[in-house]
Amino acid sequence: MKRETIIQNIKIRSGKDLLDFQDKSKNRIYFTVNKTILPQIAKYLFNDANARFSTASGVDTRKAVEILYHFAVDDIGLFISLRVILEKPNLEIDSLLGLFKCAEWIEMEMHEMLGVNFKGHEDPKHLLLKDDWPKGNYPLRRD
Amino acid sequence: MSLRLKALTKSIWVYHMSTGSCNNCDIEIIDMLTPRFDAERFGITLVGSVRHADAILVTGSLNLKAVPRIKQVYEQAAKPCVIIAIGTCSCGQGIFKNGPNCPNPVDSILPVDIYIPGCPPKPEAMIAGIVKLIEKLNGKK
Amino acid sequence: MARKIIPIGPYHPLQEEPEFFRLHVDGETVVDIDIELGYNHRLVEKISESKNFDQVAFMVERICGICSTSHPFAYVNAIDDLLGVKPPERALYIRTAIAELERIHSHLLWLGLAGHFLGYNTVWMWAWRYREPVLDIFERVTGNRQNYGMMKPGGARRDMLEEDFPWIKKTLKDLIPKLDMFKGAIMDDPVIRMRTEGVGVLTKEDARDYGLVGPTARASGVNIDIRRDDPYAAYDKVEWQVCTHEGGDVFSKAVVRILELYQSINIVIQCLDKMPKGPIDSGIKDIPPGEGIGRHEAPRGEVVHYIMADGGNSPARHKIRAPSFMNVASNKKAVIGETISDATIILAAVDPCYCCTERMAVVDYKTGKKMMDGQDLIKLSQEKTEKIKNKLGR
Numbered sequence: 001m002k003r004e005t006i007i008q009n010i011k012i013r014s015g016k017d018l019l020d021f022q023d024k025s026k027n028r029i030y031f032t033v034n035k036t037i038l039p040q041i042a043k044y045l046f047n048d049a050n051a052r053f054s055t056a057s058g059v060d061t062r063k064a065v066e067i068l069y070h071f072a073v074d075d076i077g078l079f080i081s082l083r084v085i086l087e088k089p090n091l092e093i094d095s096l097l098g099l100f101k102c103a104e105w106i107e108m109e110m111h112e113m114l115g116v117n118f119k120g121h122e123d124p125k126h127l128l129l130k131d132d133w134p135k136g137n138y139p140l141r142r143d
Numbered sequence: 144m145s146l147r148l149k150a151l152t153k154s155i156w157v158y159h160m161s162t163g164s165c166n167n168c169d170i171e172i173i174d175m176l177t178p179r180f181d182a183e184r185f186g187i188t189l190v191g192s193v194r195h196a197d198a199i200l201v202t203g204s205l206n207l208k209a210v211p212r213i214k215q216v217y218e219q220a221a222k223p224c225v226i227i228a229i230g231t232c233s234c235g236q237g238i239f240k241n242g243p244n245c246p247n248p249v250d251s252i253l254p255v256d257i258y259i260p261g262c263p264p265k266p267e268a269m270i271a272g273i274v275k276l277i278e279k280l281n282g283k284k
Numbered sequence: 285m286a287r288k289i290i291p292i293g294p295y296h297p298l299q300e301e302p303e304f305f306r307l308h309v310d311g312e313t314v315v316d317i318d319i320e321l322g323y324n325h326r327l328v329e330k331i332s333e334s335k336n337f338d339q340v341a342f343m344v345e346r347i348c349g350i351c352s353t354s355h356p357f358a359y360v361n362a363i364d365d366l367l368g369v370k371p372p373e374r375a376l377y378i379r380t381a382i383a384e385l386e387r388i389h390s391h392l393l394w395l396g397l398a399g400h401f402l403g404y405n406t407v408w409m410w411a412w413r414y415r416e417p418v419l420d421i422f423e424r425v426t427g428n429r430q431n432y433g434m435m436k437p438g439g440a441r442r443d444m445l446e447e448d449f450p451w452i453k454k455t456l457k458d459l460i461p462k463l464d465m466f467k468g469a470i471m472d473d474p475v476i477r478m479r480t481e482g483v484g485v486l487t488k489e490d491a492r493d494y495g496l497v498g499p500t501a502r503a504s505g506v507n508i509d510i511r512r513d514d515p516y517a518a519y520d521k522v523e524w525q526v527c528t529h530e531g532g533d534v535f536s537k538a539v540v541r542i543l544e545l546y547q548s549i550n551i552v553i554q555c556l557d558k559m560p561k562g563p564i565d566s567g568i569k570d571i572p573p574g575e576g577i578g579r580h581e582a583p584r585g586e587v588v589h590y591i592m593a594d595g596g597n598s599p600a601r602h603k604i605r606a607p608s609f610m611n612v613a614s615n616k617k618a619v620i621g622e623t624i625s626d627a628t629i630i631l632a633a634v635d636p637c638y639c640c641t642e643r644m645a646v647v648d649y650k651t652g653k654k655m656m657d658g659q660d661l662i663k664l665s666q667e668k669t670e671k672i673k674n675k676l677g678r
Contacts, residue, residue, distance in 0.1 A: 027514050028365060028577060044493075048549065052508070053495045055610075057590045057603030070577070077514040079577060105613055106605075113329075127321055129244075130208035132405035137245060139330055140601075167349030167430040168395070177412040191659045238343050241334055244327040262431050263349070 003078055010080075013037070013044055020083075030068075032083040035093045038069070041082055042096050045071045049128050051080065058110045060142045065091050065114055086116065087105050090143075095120035113140040154186035155277065157218070157227075158196030162213055162249060163206025167263040168230035174202055180266040187188045187273060198225045198273070201253065204232040204245040210252065217253055225256040225276060229269060305615070305631055310649040312623045315615055332602035337363065337437055337571055340599060344589075345431050348606065350393060352580030354385045355604065356435035358589040359514055363437040366576025366591055367568065375439035375564040380518040381555040382426070382434045383580070384548040388459075389418045390583035391541045391548075393633045395466060398538060401628045402479055403666030407469065414462045417455045424448060438568035449556045456549045463549075467542050469505065475672050480535035484618040484630030488533055494614040497607045498585020500634045502528040503536035510581040522554040535634040541635075570597075582607055584635050608636045623666040628661050 008029055011013060011018055022034035033041060045051040051071040056065045069082040095118035096103040107118040108127040115138040118124070126133065176181040176189065190196050193216050205213070217226075233249045247255035249255065257279075259272035263278055308316040314335055328347055332340050344355040357379060364371060371379075392415040399407025419429040426432035434441050470476055486496065491506045501508055509526040511519040527543035529536035573595045580587045585607030592601040611634040619630045648655055656664075 025368065027364070030575075034409055052492065054586065055588050055603070055605035057599040057601070057605075059592055059603075068590065070590075072586075074508040074512075074513045079514065079579070081577070101493045101616075102496065102613065105609060133207075139327055165346045165349040165352075167346070167352065170349055171430070174412065177416070178409055179416050232346075238346060239328075239331060239619065242327050242331045262346070263429075265429060 001049050003074070003076055004074065006045075006078070006080070009044060009049070010041055011043060027079055027121075028076065028081075030081045030083060032085070032143075035084040035086060038082060038084050038095050039096065039099070042069060042071075043087045043099055045073075045080065046099055049073055049141070050075070053096075053100055054079070056110065057113045057121070058116060060114060060140060060143055063114060064088055065141075067093070067110065067116065083122050091115055092117045094118070098122050112138070114138050115141060119130060144280050145160030154188075155197050156190045156195055157158070157198045157273075158190055158193045159200045160193075160213065160216060161170070161257065162201060162203035162209045162233065163245065164230065164232055167178065168202040168261075171263045171266055172229065174200070175266045175269060180270065182270055185270065187270070193223055194222045196220055197226060198227055198276075199253075200229050201233045201249055201255070202225050202229050202271070203249075204236045204239045204242075205247055205249050205252070207244050207246070214252060218251065226253050227276065228255045228258045229261075229272075230264060231260050231262045234260045237262065237264070251259065295443060302636050305627075307328050307619070307624065307627055308649045309655070312625075314622055314624060314627060315649050317505060317619055319612065319615060321612075326404050329602050332599050334598060336597040337470035337560070337593075337599065340602065341435055341437060341441075343435060344604065345433065347428055347604065350390050351386065351582040351584060351587070352357065352431050353382055353607075354386055354437060354584075354587050355589070355606075356447040356651050357413045357517075357578040358578040358582075359384055359586040359591070359602075360435045360437050361572065361578025361580060362576040362591040363568070363578070363588040364516075364576070365578055366571065366574045367438075367565065369438075371439040371566050372563045373560045374443075374475050374562045375566075376517045376563060377555045378440040378444050379435060380522070381559075382432060383517070384551045384555070385418060387423060387548045387583045388456075388545055388552075389415050389422075390635075391545050394541060394583075394632075395538075397632055398629065401632055402661055403669035404476075405432070407466070410462075411466065414459060417459065421452050421455055425452075436565065436569075439563070439565035441565075443564050444559070446537075446558075452662075453553050453556060456552060459549060460546070463542065463545050470538055471543065474676060475669060477627075478672050479669055480538060481531065481533055483626050484622060484633055485532045486614055486618055490532075490614060493587055494617070495610045498582070498635075499527075499537055499540040500611045500614070502586065503540045505530045508586075510579050514579055516578075516580070518555060518558075519551075521558065522551050524551050525555075530556065534629055537633045537635075570613070573594050584608055585611060607635070612636045612665055622669065624661060624667055625664040626654070628658075628665045 014033050014037050017034040017037035034118040051073045054070040054072045056067055056069045058065055066088045067084050071080045095107055096118060105127055107121050108124040110116050112126050112129050138139050146158055159172055228234050228249055236245055236248050239245045257272055257276045261268055304320055306318040307314050335343055341356045341359055344359050345352045347355050392411045396408040396411035422432060423429050426434055486504050488504055488506055490503045491501045505528055507528050512526055516604040524547045527540050529539045546595055571593045576591045578589045587607055590603040591599050594600040613632055619627055622630060
């Protein structure tokens with residue numbers, strides 16, 4: 001699928017939930033969307049655009065926690081990053097586990113590092129940190 | 144020096160334990176066995192169980208998750224058992240010094256007998272270190 | 285289920301620690317697998333925020349020993365992406381050559397481990413013996429056998445000397461007949477084929493579902509390779525091919541890695557031949573606020589580094605995603621339904637960062653009691669090969 005087609009389709013499907021679009025370079029584009037529309041865009045990318053879920057990165061920007069979901073459209077070398085901003089203290093978003101299994105571990109990691117809750121991902125145990133790591137102590141949070 | 148300790152210096156059986164390393168040291172340890180370095184000609188062999196070990200080769204910067212296990216392994220080792228810290232990480236945490244998951248160095252919970260620094264130390268350096276240890280145990284300078 | 289302490293194989297890191305892979309078996313068949321991580325977790329992402337951009341390149345090398353230059357490569361790609369500048373040409377060729385040399389040593393390492401698990405200790409010794417010349421090249425060029433310190437934001441840290449090139453090329457060309465021997469040994473040996481064909485199969489659908497990358501994905505017929513799909517450094521300036529295979533089993537994974545060895549030698553030689561003269565460092569001073577994403581095709585697959593800079597001296601956020609993070613999870617699919625004697629080779633086939641593979645244990649499905657440890661599993665695998673050899677009268 002062509003680069004421009006994918007961009008258009010994401011814009012159309014996001015509608016008013018599209019907050020920002022950055023065409024940074026040939027292979028790097030960023031969309032900022034409302035968290036409610038994320039599962040739909042992820043579904044479009046995975047099912048229709050044949051994109052591969054590469055990873056997700058969360059960052060504490062003090063006022064909020066931003067999560068970037070990174071998808072790779074390998075046949076055209078495009079790397080799409082979907083940004084959602086979760087305002088504190090409401091750090092909750094739908095899990096993508098229903099779409100692809102590779103969401104499991106990365107959501108567990110973001111949960112234990114940043115304290116984000118993924119609705120639909122049953123109580124995730126610690127992936128990387130030891131089990132008796134102090135509760136509520138999220139290593140990558142800044143507050 | 145006790146008879147047992149003297150006996151172990153004839154053919155030192157080593158057990159390898161990683162406390163959370165990047166594995167470079169671990170691979171160089173196994174490299175010691177490969178044809179070029181062939182540590183077995185010095186009587187150094189890797190064993191699969193710490194109960195058979197005369198020496199424990201420790202690598203890694205002591206990950207918090209690993210601490211209780213390390214202590215348990217050391218308790219299981221038949222004494223006397225010398226501890227050899229291999230690599231900069233086990234000598235003093237190295238570049239991971241300020242990490243929240245590795246707050247203490249290896250020698251805070253294990254009595255290290257010899258430190259072999261390097262990132263990773265070459266197999267020749269490790270063999271030289273082990274030989275130095277054997278000489279020390281034998282009372283030589 | 286109570287945590288059990290398991291003794292582990294000869295060259296395994298930790299003894300007595302909760303298993304990395306806990307296999308639940310019913311009779312001879314694996315019915316479930318628990319995968320536990322975190323024993324090597326040093327929170328590098330957090331430490332990165334306290335190091336300056338130059339120091340980060342050294343630190344990420346030590347995330348994993350085997351793909352030691354892959355992480356710095358993805359990291360410097362992220363910085364290049366953030367700045368929107370390309371490093372000097374010579375630096376790009378140097379980066380490529382070092383990365384491909386690493387691929388050679390890494391795949392040979394895997395070949396040795398796979399040989400050991402299957403009971404072919406000669407393969408193990410020979411593969412690691414032929415790894416040594418590659419490590420010698422590293423030592424001559426970079427000063428160290430592992431942890432090279434060659435990647436620098438904005439270029440390469442050290443130059444490669446023209447006078448070394450003839451010797452490097454000769455060392456690599458001398459490796460080719462040895463690779464032919466390995467290829468023959470693996471592709472033509474009926475015992476190895478029986479042990480690896482149809483074992484631990486991952487389909488194309490599994491590859492998508494688990495987000496598989498690298499040789500693990502290419503062995504399932506998924507034609508992806510960051511070096512070709514999202515080119516960087518000198519990969520689009522040299523001739524080479526992506527290697528895939530259709531089986532999805534352990535055999536296919538071995539074939540892909542062996543074919544890649546030939547390609548890597550080819551790429552390094554071309555880099556040395558085509559390397560332009562010139563500076564190797566673009567002299568970056570400050571990193572302005574922004575975001576950058578760098579990817580690299582490590583020996584195990586796609587490495588992704590995401591950097592967020594806020595104008596200071598250190599990254600504000602550094603996200604690292606290693607290829608094994610995606611590939612190891614697929615063991616849930618690959619090993620369930622298989623026999624315990626095949627377990628070690630299946631778990632090793634995705635080439636996880638070495639420390640992960642061998643912490644294994646086998647637990648009885650019904651009682652939860654531990655039956656075997658990693659060493660037993662490796663022995664079982666080696667015994668199976670012996671039985672097959674005897675049956676075939678070899």
